[in-house]
């Protein structure tokens with residue numbers, strides 16, 4: 001992506017003509033992003049915090065960028081937590097960290113048959129991409145060989161994109177995984193370099209950056225994103241968005257922090273739905289071609305504004321996250337459809353998806369204990 005001069009139009013327009021601002025400023029945001037130009041830090045800050053920057057036109061400006069590259073499609077992803085817990089790292093937000101006492105269902109790597117069955121289910125339910133996620137600092141060479149075998153089996157059986165999240169890896173591991181057919185490697189930056197020591201002590205921002213660079217070196221597409229709400233400043237979010245822009249990540253999950261008791265980071269962030277939407281818009285302006293995914297915390301922090309997130313973002317997880325459940329698939333699909341977006345799924349899966357949905361949308365009749373609670377309690 002070309003690195004050109006930083007632009008901030010807010011001062012120019014705000015000073016000259018307030019009435020004009022509503023069109024000019026937002027249109028400039030769209031055109032600046034589409035031309036591959038960078039917004040200044042001051043402009044990014046205003047997008048996140050200035051009340052003069054109104055939410056609806058901001059969402060529309062981000063939507064114009066999203067529409068250019070992704071039209072009205074929404075890509076759906078299903079996570080498979082292939083190994084849960086047993087991690088020696090101490091990421092303060094993570095329920096699987098060695099330092100966490102969270103009550104999670106820990107298990108070593110699932111048997112191959114289980115992972116393959118889940119890949120089949122992801123394919124059948126219409127997911128465009130199947131994500132295999134493993135806890136841990138990073139895989140041993142033996143584990144890399146095993147994962148490579150699994151990936152090539154999934155790719156041979158189902159026409160589905162495969163993404164792997166396996167911790168820190170080097171160039172040799174990245175090469176093996178790429179040769180097996182891996183489409184993408186996920187490794188989130190999570191937060192800025194400056195804020196990183198406050199969320200983890202066992203590895204650094206630089207370690208994470210080197211993993212992404214190893215993937216890039218062998219031509220693997222990168223998926224890397226952020227967690228909003230871990231005590232960072234707005235500038236930290238701006239710096240992560242810019243780092244991801246420089247890495248030219250193909251996929252960019254935006255998580256909104258959900259504190260899990262038993263982890264080191266238990267403070268509930270004061271994120272408003274409007275702020276979350278502003279973050280998504282900023283990430284779209286700075287990463288116009290990236291597949292921006294609304295990830296963990298969307299239901300909790302966006303609340304009734306959840307559907308608005310589809311204007312800057314073009315992708316979402318269904319069926320929950322690593323250690324937290326999400327909204328049911330049926331409700332998510334309905335939300336996407338009601339807002340006029342179309343779901344991007346694998347060729348040939350439309351019929352299967354329709355059949356699944358017909359079954360799921362059957363009216364659920366109220367049980368007697370709901371209809372007549374007094375009668376139930378008196379028996």
Ligand code: SF4
Nearest residue numbers: 087089091094097135
């Ligand atoms: S985020 Fe990954 S590396 Fe960090 S503690 Fe959790 S599983 Fe381990």
